[in-house]
Amino acid sequence: MASATLEKLRAGVRDVPDFPKKGIVFKDITPILSDPALFHASIDLFLERCRGKKIDKIVGIDARGFLFGSTVAYELGIGFVPIRKRGKLPYKTEIAKYSLEYGTAEMEVHVDAMMAGDQVVMVDDLLATGGTSAAAAALIRKVGGKLLEAQFLIELEFLSGRKQIEPTPVISFLKY
Ligand code: AMP
Secondary structure (H helix, E strand, O other): OHHHHHHHHHHHHEEOOOOOOOEEEEEEOOHOOOOHHHHHHHHHHHHHHHHHOOEEEEEOOHHHHHHHHHHHHHHHHHHHEEEEEEOOOOOOEEEEEEEEOOOEEEEEEEOOOOOOOOEEEEEEEEEEHHHHHHHHHHHHHHHHEEEEEEEEEEHHHOOOHHHOOOOOOOOEEEEE
């Protein structure tokens, strides 16, 4: 994608200091979602990375990963699987724990969300410490999927989150 488009996307990310708590600079992607050209361009970034790969499912991470991931799945004509924070999925689930700055949290996926051997690409808006994505990667494997690649619109490189996911390839489009 042209670097001018990437710069427009970067300009569409709004920094919100001290949200959800003091010291965190929240990368707000809602200005991208609400601008048709930017939303389109963001989806195209994921699509370009997916073309030519044999992908059975896109997995999106609660909650902004659903917005990008489900649109990408729709465009590719393949299925979408949500990985959710614990307590939201109604059927039988597999659960993975992960560390937060304070304490732990849990993510869930339905046990029958994919077929054994399904080739999967994971999509989220942002890679920070990588704890969420590492838990999601573990869940994908638990329910029989093969994680081909993890894709993020934004990567906070200084947090080194990709180390939690590698050697699975990690792709991000806007690096900070
Ligand atoms: P982590 O597990 O630390 O990689 O956090 C990743 C998850 O938390 C993603 O689903 C992001 O949407 C969210 N997140 C973490 N840090 C930020 C941030 N600075 N701005 C926006 N979202 C964030």
